[in-house]
Amino acid sequence: MHLRRTGTMLGAAALTVLAIPVDAHAAAVACGGGVSTGRVAVNGCISAQRGSLGRFPTRDITAYIRARNAGSRALNVSYEAFFRVVDGGHWEKIGSGRAYVKAGESVGPVEVGSSTRVCGPVKVEIRVHARADGAAWSGWSPASTKQCQT
DSSP: OHHHHHHHHHHHHHHHHOEEESSTTSOEEEEEEEEEETTEEEEEEEEEEEEEETTEEEEEEEEEEEEEEOSSSOEEEEEEEEEEETTTOOOEEEEEEEEEEOTTOEEEEEEEEEEEEEOOSSEEEEEEEEEETTSOOOOOEEEEEETTOO
């Protein structure tokens, strides 16, 4: 049991280090710290793509989830993502979903939801949590970005 927990934590730490581009035209995806639910390690990830609304610069903020099943059998994993602007904003749910994760395999980053915001000098946060079949909801895995960094 202790070795499984250690393996899950190491897997989550390894996933945290990675930053994976989604495709050649998308912004880089950066992942936050790992949390776990049952035998599944979960990371919340974020990207910010430049855009504009007329003459106003915008950012398309997208939340992703990455999950790794360290167990010996496949599981369904439910997940939710929330978004907020750090300067006093409240958390808004931007998406949810479900994935089938085979034993010993990973999924993601999988897009959960997105929000388009006019640029401001504030930090933007997302948080993701997940629940494997029969397990409780995990803690929160956060990720953040300065909304209008280049």
